[in-house]
Amino acid sequence: GCGSKDSGGTKVKFATDAAYAPMEYMDKDKVAGFDIDFLAEVMKEAGLAYSITNTGWDTMLTSVQQGKEYQAGISSVSITDERKQTYDYTAPYFESTNMILVKEGSPIKTAVDLKDKKVAVQISTTADTLMTKIMGADNKSLKRMDNNTLALMELESNGVDAVVADIAIIREYVKNNPNKKFVSISDSKNFESEYYGILLPKGSDLKAKLDPAIKKVIENGTYATVYKKWFGQEPDTKKLLDQK
Amino acid sequence: MTALIEVKNLKKAFGDNVVLRDISTEIRHQEVLVVIGPSGSGKSTFLRCLNLLEQPNGGTITIDGRNLMDPANKINEIRMELGMVFQRFHLFPHMKVIDNIMLAPIQVRKWPEDKARKKALELLAKVGLADKANALPDSLSGGQAQRVAIARALAMEPKIMLFDEPTSALDPEMVGEVLAVMKQLAKEGMTMIVVTHEMGFAREVGDRVMFMEQGVIVEEGPPKQIFEAPTQERTKSFLSKVL
Amino acid sequence: MTALIEVKNLKKAFGDNVVLRDISTEIRHQEVLVVIGPSGSGKSTFLRCLNLLEQPNGGTITIDGRNLMDPANKINEIRMELGMVFQRFHLFPHMKVIDNIMLAPIQVRKWPEDKARKKALELLAKVGLADKANALPDSLSGGQAQRVAIARALAMEPKIMLFDEPTSALDPEMVGEVLAVMKQLAKEGMTMIVVTHEMGFAREVGDRVMFMEQGVIVEEGPPKQIFEAPTQERTKSFLSKVL
Amino acid sequence: MDFRFDIILDYVPLLLKGTLWTIGISILSICFGSVLGLAVGLGKMSHRGYLRWPTSIYVNFFRGTPLLVQILLVHFGVVPLFLGSTNPIIASIVALSLNSAGYMAEIFRAGIQSIDKGQTEAAHSLGMTHFQTMKSVILPQAIKRMIPPFGNEFIVLIKDSSLFAIIAAPELMYWSNAMRSQYFKVWEPYLTAALIYFILTYSLSKLLGYIERRV
Amino acid sequence: MDFRFDIILDYVPLLLKGTLWTIGISILSICFGSVLGLAVGLGKMSHRGYLRWPTSIYVNFFRGTPLLVQILLVHFGVVPLFLGSTNPIIASIVALSLNSAGYMAEIFRAGIQSIDKGQTEAAHSLGMTHFQTMKSVILPQAIKRMIPPFGNEFIVLIKDSSLFAIIAAPELMYWSNAMRSQYFKVWEPYLTAALIYFILTYSLSKLLGYIERRV
Numbered sequence A: 001g002c003g004s005k006d007s008g009g010t011k012v013k014f015a016t017d018a019a020y021a022p023m024e025y026m027d028k029d030k031v032a033g034f035d036i037d038f039l040a041e042v043m044k045e046a047g048l049a050y051s052i053t054n055t056g057w058d059t060m061l062t063s064v065q066q067g068k069e070y071q072a073g074i075s076s077v078s079i080t081d082e083r084k085q086t087y088d089y090t091a092p093y094f095e096s097t098n099m100i101l102v103k104e105g106s107p108i109k110t111a112v113d114l115k116d117k118k119v120a121v122q123i124s125t126t127a128d129t130l131m132t133k134i135m136g137a138d139n140k141s142l143k144r145m146d147n148n149t150l151a152l153m154e155l156e157s158n159g160v161d162a163v164v165a166d167i168a169i170i171r172e173y174v175k176n177n178p179n180k181k182f183v184s185i186s187d188s189k190n191f192e193s194e195y196y197g198i199l200l201p202k203g204s205d206l207k208a209k210l211d212p213a214i215k216k217v218i219e220n221g222t223y224a225t226v227y228k229k230w231f232g233q234e235p236d237t238k239k240l241l242d243q244k
Numbered sequence B, C: 001m002t003a004l005i006e007v008k009n010l011k012k013a014f015g016d017n018v019v020l021r022d023i024s025t026e027i028r029h030q031e032v033l034v035v036i037g038p039s040g041s042g043k044s045t046f047l048r049c050l051n052l053l054e055q056p057n058g059g060t061i062t063i064d065g066r067n068l069m070d071p072a073n074k075i076n077e078i079r080m081e082l083g084m085v086f087q088r089f090h091l092f093p094h095m096k097v098i099d100n101i102m103l104a105p106i107q108v109r110k111w112p113e114d115k116a117r118k119k120a121l122e123l124l125a126k127v128g129l130a131d132k133a134n135a136l137p138d139s140l141s142g143g144q145a146q147r148v149a150i151a152r153a154l155a156m157e158p159k160i161m162l163f164d165e166p167t168s169a170l171d172p173e174m175v176g177e178v179l180a181v182m183k184q185l186a187k188e189g190m191t192m193i194v195v196t197h198e199m200g201f202a203r204e205v206g207d208r209v210m211f212m213e214q215g216v217i218v219e220e221g222p223p224k225q226i227f228e229a230p231t232q233e234r235t236k237s238f239l240s241k242v243l
Numbered sequence D, E: 001m002d003f004r005f006d007i008i009l010d011y012v013p014l015l016l017k018g019t020l021w022t023i024g025i026s027i028l029s030i031c032f033g034s035v036l037g038l039a040v041g042l043g044k045m046s047h048r049g050y051l052r053w054p055t056s057i058y059v060n061f062f063r064g065t066p067l068l069v070q071i072l073l074v075h076f077g078v079v080p081l082f083l084g085s086t087n088p089i090i091a092s093i094v095a096l097s098l099n100s101a102g103y104m105a106e107i108f109r110a111g112i113q114s115i116d117k118g119q120t121e122a123a124h125s126l127g128m129t130h131f132q133t134m135k136s137v138i139l140p141q142a143i144k145r146m147i148p149p150f151g152n153e154f155i156v157l158i159k160d161s162s163l164f165a166i167i168a169a170p171e172l173m174y175w176s177n178a179m180r181s182q183y184f185k186v187w188e189p190y191l192t193a194a195l196i197y198f199i200l201t202y203s204l205s206k207l208l209g210y211i212e213r214r215v
């Protein structure tokens, strides 16, 4: 839907790029996903009215930076030092790591093996950043696709040897395509854990309201319920709470 | 009796191409002037300067006492006094015949519609096309189209009519019907300047014939004199080709 | 002596519009046939059927003993025997005059280039344009362009020449130079069919005049007879308009 | 390849809704674009430098840069400047109108210049002003000649509107993208979209052919 | 707004490399597209149904669906069929050639049909065959008239090549996207890209204007 004019009122307006199943995606005309359910709990806890709009990635980045129309963004945004120059983040709410997806029988075992292979990633993701570091910014074998669907298609059509993407994406894809003989590889040595945070404009006063609510939701078990609903397993909440 | 049109030292060039070198002449009230000359001699340009479709580069043109070069005179008011008929008719193809004729009286003279319509029907009858009022121009023969064009020019009640080779785009059997309308006009006392290759018309209707070549008036005089006893070599040689 | 062209019961319609109703005539070797008639009477269509620019709907055309309707006869071979000159010249504007003339002899007759060039220069001299070999068509006057078009048609060494109003797009002072070339051709014994409104030419050069109207031959005969003593009412009324 | 018709069926209502948006955005844009394009086109033909220069720059800019870039500039720059906040639908219509005005300007110019100069001269010789001539004589004829290029521009515009998916205007491509990202599938959403676009553009071109023959 | 020129400078080598790819892809595509477009255009004008039908469908399909969809079809469908694996550059050139052939076909057709019928008749009356007439009389004249629409098509094609960023063809837009992705900035990459595209299309249009006047 479209945004309303009044941004200074009571409602907090969230932007998202709902093209990242199962974290956030369009289920027909509704925004759905882990992030969405989690946000609902947090806002209930904080006692704030809110709305969430699928704006696409660029609109989210630009408008959250200005903080006028959208006061926050939630869209599996990893907390990185580079981005911290431009934005504030809430406390981390999700631990993620990148994973490698290859075809059965592939010789690739770790991220280092990818160095001279062809790899597809979604542009602008941390997978892009990681692989850019490993393979180099101008490496033609690194294909930065517009979105993860195209990256995964690329693997199916033998355009690349591997796809690197967030663990949730890879799992969802394998789940959706059980008969396609893909193997997912995790490599915690090369792919460090990353943490998602809610994106805020610099100096936003929302941080003071959202951080305690996030802490509460994680501590009281609500978080685990939502997590299990989407990923079918228990989260490591201790590690999450330890992050600063 | 004083001249209706007075042209003095008229000059016109397109870039380097000097088309009218130094044209001076007078046209009296009710006179019919026939202009002849080879292709490219400047006949059309001369006519077009008279109603400022071309901006002269020098000289003066006075029409009914008004100086055309004077910026105080509105160009559209001067053009209202001069009706022009072109070789290729230039009817407005998207309008019915009657609307072609009514357009300018309504928009320029600000006539009410019924007055314009009455006048248009009168003129159509005069050129013998009363039954074509609701036809579209494309359905007319060349001769009919040219007669409509004449009616359209007359609808503005001009003092002077300019004709630029009005019959040379017509099939031979249609030339007669257009010339007949023009003869009738002359008989009624219209002042006319006619560029044409129809020597029969010039002889019969013209009060004066003017022979132009390369932007100058080589010779002018009554038709009988020009056709039968031209004084200039160039006139003779031109006439020998076309008569 | 037998006929070079024999036309029998020729019919041609465009959709519902029957343009040639039933045309039968013969043209003898070295004859000059002049076709006259009002606009839309089918004169051009008649000429165009002779070299199959239009496909007839019925009847037969025999040229030099070959039946045009016979699919065994190659259309291009027949067309080589008939040179055609159009009202609007249709020179190829992207080629020099000489290349316009050489194109078909080289491509169709498969002449070597120097033979084609020699012939082209000869013909240019004949039509009085030896100095224009390297000019582009757009730089020519109408009369010059039409003479080049005649040379281009002659370069194929046709047995018959067809002219479709070759002078009616020309300024009057250029008509003479084109007619002169045509007269010369006739004198040299070329078989010619000429659609024209130039009655002087018809009288002087024509062996026979054919008057067409609404797709039929109304009357034909020697020029003297047609012009001075037409037997048909329609011929009289047409001639009264154009003479 | 396992082509899943079920997910297409699931999305049919949304795709149709998107199609309506596509049509709506395109129609509004071609209307605004035509009006603006006429003004720009007349400006480009003007004898006055102060009208000709800026309109030339306008046309060169909008025809010379990718629509994608123009969309981003309008969405993040122009619309917030006036409304205080972004709005994908308004941005779509504004960007597409501005863009198509650049093309419409050239269509108007070509259409007007294709009318025989004799028409203008005949009108002038009757004492009609430049404006009267344009309005009553030239434009009515030019507009008829402009139907084919106008139709092409409309078709281009319908297809171009697919780019607005990236700023999340809820048109046809947006819902195709949603379908793609929900199911990780490419063929189902995009072939369906292609078919719908084709139906739109093909019927439009038939309609225009019909109008052209009638007028 | 804090506009960071330093990150643009950082990316200059990559943007220039991308520009070269953009130019290369566009030139190859317009060449292949012209050849194929001539064939399709002649087919569409043919009297023979078995030539006219398929070529009409070709033109309608490639002009009636968004390029985006055509790109995906070629990249994931056509190219792997022949090469066994995807290849973004080959896919770009193939998709853009096929697409522009649809437009070039119409340009050829319009150009050929704009030549006065009298030219064909004059050539036929001299005994020249249909093929000789086309080759020596009609095409040389038609091609001159086709320079302006051909130039427009080339410009459109340069801009359209920006869509190949989504399948990671290393052209200008791809590197602009990479820049956006690295710095989370929108204006710097896209304004720079707009400027480069504008320089490309503007110089091309000037060049074509010059050629047009010369020919």
Ligand SMILES: Nc1ncnc2c1ncn2[C@@H]1O[C@H](COP(=O)(O)OP(=O)(O)OP(=O)(O)O)[C@@H](O)[C@H]1O
Residues within 6 Å of the ligand: B014, B017, B019, B037, B038, B039, B040, B041, B042, B043, B044, B045, B046, C171
């Ligand atoms: N608008 C124009 N721009 C440039 N040159 C022009 C223009 N109009 C006319 N000329 C040139 O002026 C000269 C005279 O042209 P004009 O039309 O007055 O001759 P004309 O005597 O009417 O000839 P015709 O009998 O062929 O109509 C020609 O050389 C022509 O090329």
Ligand SMILES: Nc1ncnc2c1ncn2[C@@H]1O[C@H](COP(=O)(O)OP(=O)(O)OP(=O)(O)O)[C@@H](O)[C@H]1O
Residues within 6 Å of the ligand: B171, C014, C017, C019, C037, C038, C039, C040, C041, C042, C043, C044, C045, C046
């Ligand atoms: N290609 C065509 N398609 C349809 N109708 C045509 C075609 N060519 C000619 N006609 C029609 O055939 C009729 C005769 O035309 P044609 O050109 O043969 O007459 P014409 O005697 O040569 O006249 P003109 O003196 O005007 O040249 C006209 O009514 C014309 O409209």
Ligand SMILES: [Mg+2]
Residues within 6 Å of the ligand: B043, B044, B045, B164, B165
């Ligand atoms: Mg003239």
Ligand SMILES: [Mg+2]
Residues within 6 Å of the ligand: C043, C044, C045, C164
């Ligand atoms: Mg004829």
